[in-house]
Amino acid sequence: MEDSFSLQPDKWVDNYADKLYTYAMARVANAGAAEDIVQETFLSAWKARDTYNKLASEKTWLYVICKNKITDYYRRQPKFTVPLNTGEEDVYFDQTDHWTESTRPQNWPIDYHGTMERKEFYKILYLCKSKLKEFQQRVFALKYLEELGSDEICDTLSISKENYWVLLHRAKLHIRACLEKNWLHIK
Amino acid sequence: MSKLRKSCRQATYLLGKKEEGQLTFKERLVLALHLALCDMCRLFEKQLNFVRRNAKQLHEHTHHQLPQQSKQKIKAALKDAGEGGTN
Numbered sequence: 001m002e003d004s005f006s007l008q009p010d011k012w013v014d015n016y017a018d019k020l021y022t023y024a025m026a027r028v029a030n031a032g033a034a035e036d037i038v039q040e041t042f043l044s045a046w047k048a049r050d051t052y053n054k055l056a057s058e059k060t061w062l063y064v065i066c067k068n069k070i071t072d073y074y075r076r077q078p079k080f081t082v083p084l085n086t087g088e089e090d091v092y093f094d095q096t097d098h099w100t101e102s103t104r105p106q107n108w109p110i111d112y113h114g115t116m117e118r119k120e121f122y123k124i125l126y127l128c129k130s131k132l133k134e135f136q137q138r139v140f141a142l143k144y145l146e147e148l149g150s151d152e153i154c155d156t157l158s159i160s161k162e163n164y165w166v167l168l169h170r171a172k173l174h175i176r177a178c179l180e181k182n183w184l185h186i187k
Numbered sequence: 188m189s190k191l192r193k194s195c196r197q198a199t200y201l202l203g204k205k206e207e208g209q210l211t212f213k214e215r216l217v218l219a220l221h222l223a224l225c226d227m228c229r230l231f232e233k234q235l236n237f238v239r240r241n242a243k244q245l246h247e248h249t250h251h252q253l254p255q256q257s258k259q260k261i262k263a264a265l266k267d268a269g270e271g272g273t274n
Binding site: 009012013017018019020021022023025026027034035038039042043046047089092093096097098099104105106107108110112118119121122123125126129143144145147149150165166168169172173175176179180 | 194195196197199200202203204207209227228230231233234235236237238239241242243244245246248249250251252253254257258260261262264265268269
C-alpha cells in the first residue's frame, strides 16, 4: 500500500489530463473552457500539494479540485435572464397544450432498472447534451451530473427559481426527445 | 383549474418542481390528477428518472483527449511552478 496515496505531480498530465478533460467536457459547453479548467486544476493542485492529506487517492483529490474549478467557471459567467416566452416548447405541444402525435413519449424498449448497453447510451446522451442551448447545458450538468438541488443551482448560475424551472423543463423535453430518436431510433 | 388538468405542457413543467418537493398544494393536486389520467406524461416522468439515475456516470463512459498542445503547455507551467517539476 505504500505510495498508493501519495502525489506524483510529474505524472499528472500523462495520467489524468484526458480523464479530467473528459469530466470537464461533460460539464461545460465548450472545449476551450474545458481546457482552461484542466490547466487550472493542475496548477491549483500543485500549489496546494502540501495540503494533500492522503485520506483520498490522488485521483479523487484531483477530481475534487476540478469540480471546484467547474463551479468557479459557472459563477464567473455573465448573469443572464432566460426569455420565458420564446415558444421553444411549442414544438412539443399542440394548441391545447397536449403532446402532439409526433412528439408524445413512446414506450422505450429498455429495462429501466436493469443493466444496459451503456456505451451507446452515454455517447448519445453526450450528443444530446451538446445540442442544448448553453444555459440549458449548465442546468443539465448541475442537476443531472453534479446532482445539486435547485437552490444551489440558482445560486451558482445567478438565476431566479422561475427561470430555473423553465430551463429545466426545456432541457428535459429536448433530452428526452433526442434520446428517443437517436439512441432508441424510435420513429 | 380544468384547463391545467388537461395540460401536458404544465404537467411536465411541474414534474421538475415535484422532484424537489417544491410544488404548492394546488400544483400537487393538479399534477397528481393529470398523471393519473395521462400515460404519456407518466412515461415522460419515468424516462427522465431513468436519465437522472444514469447521467452522472457520463464522463466514465465517454472519452475526450486533451489536445497535445495543451498538455505541453500544462507540463511547462508545472515545471516553471516547481523549478524542476518534481518534489
